[in-house]
Amino acid sequence: MFNGKSKSDIPQVQGNSTSLIGAGTTFKGDITSNADLRIDGILTGNIFSTAKIIIGANGSVQGDISGQQADIHGKVVGTIKVKDLLQLKGTSIVNGNIHAGNLQIDTSATFNGQCQMTPLEAATERTTAKEEKPVKVMENQNHVALAK
Numbered sequence: 001m002f003n004g005k006s007k008s009d010i011p012q013v014q015g016n017s018t019s020l021i022g023a024g025t026t027f028k029g030d031i032t033s034n035a036d037l038r039i040d041g042i043l044t045g046n047i048f049s050t051a052k053i054i055i056g057a058n059g060s061v062q063g064d065i066s067g068q069q070a071d072i073h074g075k076v077v078g079t080i081k082v083k084d085l086l087q088l089k090g091t092s093i094v095n096g097n098i099h100a101g102n103l104q105i106d107t108s109a110t111f112n113g114q115c116q117m118t119p120l121e122a123a124t125e126r127t128t129a130k131e132e133k134p135v136k137v138m139e140n141q142n143h144v145a146l147a148k
Helices: 120-129
Strands: 018-021 026-028 031-033 036-039 042-044 045-050 052-055 058-064 065-067 069-072 076-078 080-088 093-095 099-105 109-111 137-139 145-147
Touching: 036 045, 045 052, 052 065, 065 069
Parallel strands: 018 036, 026 042, 031 045, 036 052, 042 058, 045 065, 052 069, 058 076, 065 080, 069 080, 076 093, 080 099, 093 109
Antiparallel strands: 137 145
């Protein structure tokens, strides 16, 4: 209690704070954050956040994303795990599997992969218990991927 050690390796954030990878920035490595995170540049690596993650229209992530909420406007190649609401906006392109509590996909968004509507904890247990199988994808006229 008084030893000065935190229960978490991640420092708690006071107030509203947003971390930003700006347009024109390329970052390689994993990001862990308790604050909201916005990617408008290029990230090659994984994201873990206990808050909201926003991938801007010009943002690109090649890696897995895990967070409380996420709004995707740009491109993601990797698995997305969101405990609450995942929104794929009209300009988004997602190539990878999704595990979300709630999902909203705009009609002009592109999604190629499989989707599971389960709480994040259950989705995490399933993926560690067995490996995900590659997805065979075909596109229909609405640009929504269907797995066979």
